[in-house]
Amino acid sequence: MAGASDDRIEKQDRLAGVRQELGGAPLVLTSHEAVSWYLEGARTHVSLAGPPVLAVRVEAHGDVLFVADNEADRLIAEELLPEDAERVVRVPWWIPPAVAAAEIPGVPEADAAPQLRAARARMLPAERARYRSLGREAAEALTDVLAPVDPAETERAVAALIAAELIARGIDPLVVLVAGAQRGGFRHPLPTAGVLGERAMVVVCGRRGGLIANATRWVGAPVDEEPLLGVERAFLDASAPGARLDDAFAAGTAAYARFGFDADEWQRHHQGGPTGYAGRDPRATASTTDLLVANQAFAWNPTAPGAKVEDTMLRTADGWEVLTADDRWPSVEYEGLRRPVARAYGA
Numbered sequence: 164m165a166g167a168s169d170d171r172i173e174k175q176d177r178l179a180g181v182r183q184e185l186g187g188a189p190l191v192l193t194s195h196e197a198v199s200w201y202l203e204g205a206r207t208h209v210s211l212a213g214p215p216v217l218a219v220r221v222e223a224h225g226d227v228l229f230v231a232d233n234e235a236d237r238l239i240a241e242e243l244l245p246e247d248a249e250r251v252v253r254v255p256w257w258i259p260p261a262v263a264a265a266e267i268p269g270v271p272e273a274d275a276a277p278q279l280r281a282a283r284a285r286m287l288p289a290e291r292a293r294y295r296s297l298g299r300e301a302a303e304a305l306t307d308v309l310a311p312v313d314p315a316e317t318e319r320a321v322a323a324l325i326a327a328e329l330i331a332r333g334i335d336p337l338v339v340l341v342a343g344a345q346r347g348g349f350r351h352p353l354p355t356a357g358v359l360g361e362r363a364m365v366v367v368c369g370r371r372g373g374l375i376a377n378a379t380r381w382v383g384a385p386v387d388e389e390p391l392l393g394v395e396r397a398f399l400d401a402s403a404p405g406a407r408l409d410d411a412f413a414a415g416t417a418a419y420a421r422f423g424f425d426a427d428e429w430q431r432h433h434q435g436g437p438t439g440y441a442g443r444d445p446r447a448t449a450s451t452t453d454l455l456v457a458n459q460a461f462a463w464n465p466t467a468p469g470a471k472v473e474d475t476m477l478r479t480a481d482g483w484e485v486l487t488a489d490d491r492w493p494s495v496e497y498e499g500l501r502r503p504v505a506r507a508y509g510a
Contacts, residue, residue: 170287177282178221189269192219193261196440199373200283205242218264229260285456293372298475298486301369301376304328306489309382318354329369338368347469350432373440377462378487379473381505388504390422391470392497398463406455412447435464
């Protein structure tokens, strides 16, 4: 992991500041997003639905990694940096690592959630490189599956192909949603035996190196993309370094009425927000007041009945960089940014 050790030093400094703000006690990291962020993308799971198999106590004299004993050899050999492998404490499999890490008093992760989000927000060089690679490959997987897809294919068959393409690239398929023409009104359409039909939506959230790429693509009949792209642009324009997340959320949701949608359309589905080591970190609402920074990743996803746009983007000092992009996918330019449009069957 080129550059990972340099990134880790910066992360240690950031968490030293968090500990100082919280009184100087050790900080106990127990979630997938916090542990994987701190350990440079280490795979913290066995089951995608299960808890992490390790926890970290961040202390003044150094970090201590509490690792399930039956997972320790693999993690040391394949996941951890050499300096972390030297600080592993093996925990019997019947004791959750989070419990072992908390036996000595410290600050639990839940008590430092806003500070930890702020520590993760500004992505470092090695992280940005990993994210660019992940985003590109996730987008390529979508193109490879959907370019030749047939409207008679079932949602489940398409979901299976996408999951296989992601896994072949070392990407965990955390979310794969498919909605055929008969189910276009559902915002989180788990795949069924129904066929794609005239127009279909596919959504993926794929994780590799701890980071999550989020993207939505449409196939089939075209629609007027411009109104929803206008709403997305309102979210993007308001997501500038130094702004607050609740203000960006307010600017984007207010744009629905301006672009011809029902003014309350935003209430029917979440709108996305910052992303990275969690699908949304955090999901934006009117009460999320996180300060936005340069080199922060976002996945805004404005939606309306039968329409949605979503990509993972990096907000650099120079503007927006779309990470989940594949030049083979049809797109239009909207206010200086290439945005995906529906791909016609057979195109």
